Amino acid sequence: MLKVEKLRKEFKSGDSDVKAVNGISMHVPTGSFSVIVGKSGSGKSTLLSLLGALDQASSGTIEVDKQDITKLGDSKLIKYRREKIGFVFQNYNLVPNLTALENVMLPMEYAGVPAGARKERAEKLLAEVGITGDKQKRKPTRLSGGEQQRVAIARSLGNKPKLILADEPTGNLDSATGKLIIDLLRQLAKDEKTTIVAVTHDEAIAKLADKTFTLKDGKLVS
């Protein structure tokens, strides 16, 4: 599913060169729940940005579904993000003036899904993550942190992505809610046949993973 070879990301910070990702190679099987762990500054989030085509690699290859995304142009990268990737962020990153339902419908609108179909699917996904009834019409500020993250998960699944990238998905949640969210992610991934790669500090979550990658100073150590 996901194959990374000799991936590097370097950038300048003041006078010094920073090697945020330094020659990482990894393989993530289809349908698995993989976790990337490491201390702050180890390059976890940078690696996730590269996998999600949010940033450009300095060198190396990233194959998703046998397609090297490092070779794609801007418009194809947008299409890649839209159709093959679902993102879940630590801060949920829902659009504040849209309702939960509208937030979930948004990626589908960009993918050209007809209005009726995207509403139906958004309602179904929200129901699956436990956001039902009146809550679907609430704006993010009127939902709890756990509920917002559920909405974010539903949004990430809208276009039936091959890969869900989650950046500290439980970082802002208490441990019980965090556990529920991870269970939810895993269950949905199984139902939707989606591969999940999550970045986390939480060892309890890491223990639930099918595969764990440990980063240190931009390098994969295990």
Next chain:
Amino acid sequence: MGTVSRGVRNAFRNVIRTGSIVFILAISIAMALVMLLALKSVQAKIASVKSSVGNTITVAPAGVRGFEGGGDLLTTTDLNAVGALPHVSKMTETLSDRLTPGTDTNLQASLTPGSFGNRQQGRAGFGVEGGGGRFGAAQRTFTMPIMVTGVDDLSVAQALNIDNLKITSGSEFDATKDTGSALVGTDLAAKNNLKPGSTFQGYGTNITVAGIYDSGNRFLNSSFVMPISSLERLSNQAGQVSTAIVQVDSIDNLNSVKDAIASKLGNKADVTTSQEQTDQIIQPLENIKTISLYSLIGALVAGSVIIFLTMLMVVRERRKEIGVLKAIGASNIKITAQFVVEALSLTVMAGVLGTVVGFFAANPILNALVVSGASSGQGGPGGGGFRGGGMMVRFAGGLNGVGNTLRDLHAVVGYDILTYGALAVLVIAVVGSAIPAFMISKVRPAEVMRND
């Protein structure tokens, strides 16, 4: 929900801020609208004045201004040569004189000296126009003179170049004959209880009142008019002419005829075309036009800057949100369109409010501009004071379609103005959101990973 509806909704995210921006932008748009209206009104008025002025040339004795200055009057011999020039279709001549009440006439002046007259009287010597003999020094006892104008045209109004002169009672005289009769201004007639058929004394003889006229002007209404041949005879100025109005067959020939007259009369005469006179008189309108144009440009620029800064602020604030939208698959075009719609929503709201404000503010502001323009411009019609016959014609010429120009402007909101307004709103929105839109395209989707 589509891009458009999201853009419109985003415009109302912060109601207080939106209200403030719309209010400020509305003032800018209202100002632009008012200035556009002012510009169009003034342009229309200038065109109207220019077209109404006609193809006339004023020929006046060189060095003589009313009853000031020095030199010789023109003669009928001089002017016969002018009348024979090509393209001269008609020529009317006037002769001016003054009568001193109690000495030259039994009439009493209807004008009082006031502070202006007394100030002139106080300056003994040249140019004093109160009560003294012709072109001479002032008398010790100051008395307002009565002005008399001799005309040779069958229509007194045409001869004086006054459009709105009305005969209120009696009838006009035959200006081509030495009838010895007079048309008397309403104020002078009222002061002396004159009616058609009554007589008064002037130049040691009885003059019969043929009619009473109202020129709409107090200065002219305090004088009287006679056939030029009668005035020449009575005032011992045979063959003398104070002013000639030359009509040219086409406006295209105005300057060539002016040059020909100047060449024919040499340094005997000052020759001025009606267009030149008009240009002087409408100078205040030209000033208003310039002010309006620059204010219009300024208001549009201000509007664009307001919306530009607003959208700049909005884009900077929502950098992360833009990153989110890019991360979930939005293209630059989709996101930019959403922000442009947001800018357009703000501008349209401001445009509607600005149009309403501009509609009500247009005429008061235009009037304020007109008053300001008039006071800072030329003296305008009426500046002739009581300088006598030469100026009487100039004064009257000023009234011919121009006299009320500065107080006769009205802003009218038509479909064309509303169309221009809508276009201006569109231009402001597009220009104001262009650079922020460019900034959107530069936002990296990786911004979404920032946890601030």
